[in-house]
Amino acid sequence: MGNSNTMAVSVIGIGNMGAALTEALLSDNHQVCVWNRTAAKCQTVENAGAVVASSIAEVIEAGEVIVICLLDDTVTQSVLKHDELAASLRGKTLIQLSTVTAEESQVFGQWADARGIRYLDGSILGYPEMIREGGGTIVYSGPRPIFDGCYEVLKSMAGKTQLIGEDVGGAPVFDKAIYAWHYGSTLSFLHGAAICHAAGFDIDTYAAEIASRDPARQTRTREFIVKREYDDPGCALEVESVAYEHVLKLSERLGLDTELARVVHGYFRRGIDAGLGPKETAAI
DSSP states (O other): OOOSSOOEEEEEOOSHHHHHHHHHHHHTTOEEEEEOSSGGGGHHHHHTTOEEOSSHHHHHHHOSEEEEOOSSHHHHHHHHOOHHHHHHHTTSEEEEOSOOOHHHHHHHHHHHHHTTOEEEEEEEESOHHHHHTTOOEEEEESOHHHHHHTHHHHTTSOSEEEEEESSTTHHHHHHHHHHHHHHHHHHHHHHHHHHHHHHTOOHHHHHHHHHHHHHHHHHHHHHHHHHTOOSSOSSBHHHHHHHHHHHHHHHHHTTOOOHHHHHHHHHHHHHHHTTOTTSBGGGO
16 A cells, blocks of 8 residues: 655655666655756666656755755765755755765754755665665754654665654664674674685575674674673683684685785784783773
C-alpha cells in the first residue's frame, strides 16, 4: 500500500545518489520535480515519473521540500546562493544532502535562516543501490520541528531516518565517526583476508567467523566505553598486545604489507607504556 501523506518534492542534483533518492521518493508516491546542470542525466528518473524542470528557478517553485544532493559546498553555493532564488525558497524546507563539512553546513544554515528558509542538514550512510532497495541510513541535524514537518519525505528516502541532534552541522560530524569505523574495519578485514589467502585458507570460512564475532565485540567494547571502567577485562591489554604481535610477525613472514599491523601494535605498546597493561583494551 502506497504512502497517503505525499508531498511535492524537488530534487536538485541527479547524479548516482540523487537519482536513487528520486526513485525512492517516486516509489513512495511523492510528486517529484528534478533539475540537473546536465539535463541528459535526468532521463532515467523522467522515465520513472519525475518531472524535469528547465531551470533552477522552476524546480524550486515546484516543491514544498527541496532536496539538494550535489558534489560539495562550492557547487551548492554556486547553484543556490542567489538573491532571486532565496526569495523563492522563503517558507520552504531545504534538505542539504551534499557532501559538506560541519562548518560549511553551519554557514549555509545561517544564510538560510536569515532568509526565512527552513534548513535541515543530512548525511547519507550507504550507497545508491541501498537507497533504491529501501535500505541505507540518512542521519539529520537541525531543529526538531523542521525534521518532523517533512518526515514523510525523509522516511521515503532511506530505510532508517534519524535526527541525531538539533545543532546544524552535526550530521557531517556523526558520519565521519561511522567512516572511521567503516574504513578502519575494512582495512583490518582485508589484512586478515590477506593472511588467509597467503596461508591457503578458505576466505568464506574466515568471513563467516568475522561476521559471527563482530556484533558481540562491538557490544562489549561499547559497555566499557560507556561506563569508563576498564578494570575487569575479559582479556588484558598486555595479553592482547602479545597476541597481536604474532599477527605482525606472521605478516612479515608471509611477505604481506605490515604498515597497518605496525600502527595497531604501536597503540598496544603505547597503552602498556602508559600503565594500562592490566586493563581492558578499550582503555587505550
